[in-house]
Amino acid sequence: MSSKFDVFQEVYDIVVDRKNNPKEGSYTNYLLTKGLDKILKKVGEEASEVIIGSKNENKDEIRYEVADLIYHLTVLMVHQGLTWDDICEELQKRR
Numbered sequence: 001m002s003s004k005f006d007v008f009q010e011v012y013d014i015v016v017d018r019k020n021n022p023k024e025g026s027y028t029n030y031l032l033t034k035g036l037d038k039i040l041k042k043v044g045e046e047a048s049e050v051i052i053g054s055k056n057e058n059k060d061e062i063r064y065e066v067a068d069l070i071y072h073l074t075v076l077m078v079h080q081g082l083t084w085d086d087i088c089e090e091l092q093k094r095r
Contacts, residue, residue: 046072
């Protein structure tokens with residue numbers, strides 16, 4: 001049975017595919033090619049935008065920026081060899 005949370009794995013799989021099969025003009029490939037410093041810069045920028053959207057108390061803006069942050073975190077995870085299973089295991093330890 002599929003879940004709305006399957007999108008996390010679907011996006012992850014696309015990032016892995018871009019890493020293994022680069023596609024010209026792909027923003028994901030741009031990030032992966034530029035490397036860790038560029039990925040981290042984008043994660044920081046997106047985290048700041050989540051903060052700003054939250055201070056503005058604008059749900060649409062927050063939703064958009066959180067999605068951007070999750071995407072960039074996903075690129076970081078792929079770059080560092082982490083999976084959603086790794087993240088879920090860590091979260092389960094914290095319950």
